[in-house]
Amino acid sequence: MxxxxxxxxxxxxxxxxxxxxxxxxxxxxxxxxxxxxxxxxxxxxxxxxxxxRAFTDSSLGPAYDAGAMFIHWAERNPWVQIARDLGVATSDESWGGGFQVFADGKPMADADRQKRRGAFGQIDRRLETVDLKQRDLSVKDLLGDLGPDLSQIASSGLLLSIGEESDRISARDYQRLWSGDDLLVPxxxxxxxxxxxxxxxxxxxxxxxxxxxxxxxxxxxxxxxxxxxxxxxxxxxxxxxxxxxxxxxxxxxxxxxxxxxxxxxGALTKIALKVEGDRFGISPGMSFLEAGSAGRLMNVDLFPDGKDIVIAYCGGDYARELSLAGPDAARDHLTDLLSKMIGADIRKAVTGISFPAWWTDPFSRGSxxxxxxxxxxxxxxxxxxxxxxxxxxxxxxxxxxxxxxxxxxxxxxxxxxxxxxxxx
Ligand SMILES: Cc1cc2nc3c(=O)[nH]c(=O)nc-3n(C[C@H](O)[C@H](O)[C@H](O)COP(=O)(O)OP(=O)(O)OC[C@H]3O[C@@H](n4cnc5c(N)ncnc54)[C@H](O)[C@@H]3O)c2cc1C
CATH class of the missing domain: 3.50.50.60 (FAD/NAD(P)-binding domain)
Structure with missing residues (x-):
C-alpha cells in the first residue's frame, strides 16, 4: 500500500x-x-x-543505438546489474573490423597520420603535469603551447567523445570524468x-x-x-x-x-544510412575516420555485425551545422563523403536515413x-x-x-x- x-x-x-x-x-x-x-x-x-537519450532505433530495419551505446566504466556502472537482473546480455566485444584514417575521402598520408598520432595523448599528458588547482582552464588553453595546428588535432578527438569544441570544455570537469571498461548491449x-x-x-x-x-x-x-x-x-x-x-x-x-x-x-550526433546490396569489399564492423580537417571529424562504422547499415557520428559545431541543415542535407553530405572513400556506386545502395539530431531535438537540445x-x-x-x-x-x-x-x-x-x- x-x-x-x-x-x-x-x-x-x-x-x-x-x-x-x-x-x-x-x-x-x-x-x-x-x-x-x-x-x-x-x-x-x-x-x-x-x-x-538512450534510444535503440529500428526505423531503418536493422536496429542501432541512436543515443547511448556503451555501458561506460562498467566496473561501477549500475546498468551491469540491471541488465543481469533483466536477463539482457552485455558484451565486451566491439565490432572490430579494422580502422582506416582518411583526409577528404582519400587515405591519409603517412606523415599526417604520424603527426595525428603524436598529438593524441597530449591532453592526458597535460592533465598530469599542469596544475589546475589554482585555476581552471579550457582544454584549448591547456594545449595552448602546442601551437594552433597541433592543438586542434590533439583536441579533435573530444568532438567525438565530449561532442564539444575544446574552448568550451572545462579541463577540471574533463579531468574528473570517470573512466573504465566499456560494455555493449547487443x-x-x-x-x-x-x-x-x-x-x-x-x-x-x-x-x-x-x-x-x-x-x-x-x-x-x-x-x-x-x-x-x-x-x-x-x-x-x-x-x-x-x-x-x-x-x-x-x-x-x-x-x-x-x-x-x-x-x-555538446552536439554529438549520429547519422545512420541504410545501405543495401553490395558490401564494396569492406569487412563488417570496419571504421573509417575522416580527419582531413581537425574541426570536422566524422567517424563511420560500416556494416556492424554484418547489418545493412553504416553509422556515422560527429560533434561540435560541425554537428550543429548538419543538425540545422536537416536529414536530406545530412544524407547528401555523408553519401558524398562515402562515395569519395568507397566509390560512387554507394550512392545507389543508400536507401534510407535515420538522423537523430539531438542538437535540434526540442526534448534534448544537445547530446x-x-x-x-x-x-x-x-x-x-x-x-x-x-x-x-x-x-x-x-x-x-x-x-x-x-x-x-x-x-x-x-x-x-x-x-x-x-x-x-x-x-x-
Ligand atoms: C549521440 C549520443 C551518444 C551517447 N553515447 C553514450 C554512451 O555510449 N554511453 C552512455 O552512458 N551515455 C551516452 N550518451 C549520453 C546518455 O544518453 C545520456 O547521458 C543519458 O541518457 C541521459 O539520461 P537523463 O535521464 O539524464 O536524460 P534523458 O535521457 O534526456 O531523459 C530526459 C527525458 O525528459 C524528457 N523531456 C524533455 N522535456 C520534457 C518536458 N518538457 N516534459 C516532460 N518530459 C520532458 C525527454 O524526452 C527525455 O525522455 C550519449 C548521448 C548521445 C546523444
Whole structure:
C-alpha cells in the first residue's frame, strides 16, 4: 500500500507523492527508488516513448543505438546489474573490423597520420603535469603551447567523445570524468533502458510546460491538465531547461540559474544510412575516420555485425551545422563523403536515413552536458534542492559520471533519496 503525504493547507489531495519529469535513465531510476520506498510517483514524459537519450532505433530495419551505446566504466556502472537482473546480455566485444584514417575521402598520408598520432595523448599528458588547482582552464588553453595546428588535432578527438569544441570544455570537469571498461548491449542499450521502465506509472506525450512551487507542494502543468504532488524531480536535459521550455513559478532561484549558465550542451550526433546490396569489399564492423580537417571529424562504422547499415557520428559545431541543415542535407553530405572513400556506386545502395539530431531535438537540445571553463562546480550547484520540493537531476548533475546513462541513473537515485530525507 502506498503511503501518500498530505499537502498541508492544500484544498485538494495530491495526485502523487512525487512527480518525476522525464522518463530517461534518471527519471526511471528515481521512480523505481521512490516506488521501493512506498511512495507514489508519476512520471511525465514529453515523447511518445521511454528512454530519452538512450534510444535503440529500428526505423531503418536493422536496429542501432541512436543515443547511448556503451555501458561506460562498467566496473561501477549500475546498468551491469540491471541488465543481469533483466536477463539482457552485455558484451565486451566491439565490432572490430579494422580502422582506416582518411583526409577528404582519400587515405591519409603517412606523415599526417604520424603527426595525428603524436598529438593524441597530449591532453592526458597535460592533465598530469599542469596544475589546475589554482585555476581552471579550457582544454584549448591547456594545449595552448602546442601551437594552433597541433592543438586542434590533439583536441579533435573530444568532438567525438565530449561532442564539444575544446574552448568550451572545462579541463577540471574533463579531468574528473570517470573512466573504465566499456560494455555493449547487443540487443540495444536504448531497449534495455526502456525495458527497465516497465511497471512504473509513466505517462507518455505529456510535455510539462509549467512547474508552480509557490504553494505548499508543486503543481505541474501538462496538456492533460495540472497534477499536484509534494515534490518533483526534474530530469529533463539541461538544454531543455536553458531553452526555457518549462516555466517555473516563481522563477528558479539565482543560484540555479547561475548553475545553468555554467553548463552547456555538446552536439554529438549520429547519422545512420541504410545501405543495401553490395558490401564494396569492406569487412563488417570496419571504421573509417575522416580527419582531413581537425574541426570536422566524422567517424563511420560500416556494416556492424554484418547489418545493412553504416553509422556515422560527429560533434561540435560541425554537428550543429548538419543538425540545422536537416536529414536530406545530412544524407547528401555523408553519401558524398562515402562515395569519395568507397566509390560512387554507394550512392545507389543508400536507401534510407535515420538522423537523430539531438542538437535540434526540442526534448534534448544537445547530446549531453559540458561544463564551461571555470564552471565545473555548476553540476553540484544545479543539484541543490529548491525550496525543499524541486529537485533537479539527470546526467548533468552526476559529477564524475556526467554525460552517461550510468551517471544519470545514480543522479536519479540520489534525487529520490534527497526527496525522502526532506519529506520523510
Ligand atoms: C549521440 C549520443 C551518444 C551517447 N553515447 C553514450 C554512451 O555510449 N554511453 C552512455 O552512458 N551515455 C551516452 N550518451 C549520453 C546518455 O544518453 C545520456 O547521458 C543519458 O541518457 C541521459 O539520461 P537523463 O535521464 O539524464 O536524460 P534523458 O535521457 O534526456 O531523459 C530526459 C527525458 O525528459 C524528457 N523531456 C524533455 N522535456 C520534457 C518536458 N518538457 N516534459 C516532460 N518530459 C520532458 C525527454 O524526452 C527525455 O525522455 C550519449 C548521448 C548521445 C546523444
Amino acid at each position: 502506498t503511503a501518500s503525504w498530505a499537502l498541508p493547507g492544500a484544498g485538494h489531495a495530491a495526485e502523487a507523492d512525487v512527480i518525476v519529469i522525464g522518463a530517461g535513465a534518471a527519471g526511471i531510476a528515481a521512480a523505481h527508488q521512490l516506488k521501493a520506498a512506498g511512495r507514489k510517483a508519476i512520471v511525465l514524459e514529453a515523447r511518445g516513448r521511454v528512454g530519452g 540487443s540495444g542499450y536504448g531497449n534495455l533502458v526502456a525495458r527497465h521502465g516497465a511497471g512504473l506509472d509513466i505517462r507518455l506525450n505529456q510535455p510539462v510546460s509549467e512547474i508552480r512551487w509557490d504553494g505548499p507542494g508543486v503543481s505541474v502543468a501538462t496538456p492533460s491538465g495540472t497534477l499536484r504532488a509534494n515534490a518533483c524531480i526534474v530530469t529533463v536535459p539541461v538544454g531543455v531547461l536553458k531553452a526555457g521550455a518549462i516555466r517555473f513559478t516563481p522563477e528558479l532561484p539565482a543560484r540555479t540559474r547561475d548553475a545553468l549558465g555554467g553548463i552547456g550542451m 549531453y552536458s559540458v561544463c564551461l571553463p571555470g564552471r565545473e562546480a555548476a553540476r553540484e550547484q544545479l543539484a541543490e534542492p529548491i525550496g525543499g520540493r524541486v529537485f533537479i537531476a539527470g546526467e548533468a548533475t552526476a559529477g564524475g559520471g556526467a554525460m552517461t546513462v550510468g551517471g544519470a541513473t545514480l543522479a536519479g537515485r540520489a534525487a529520490a533519496a534527497a526527496v525522502a530525507r526532506i519529506k520523510a
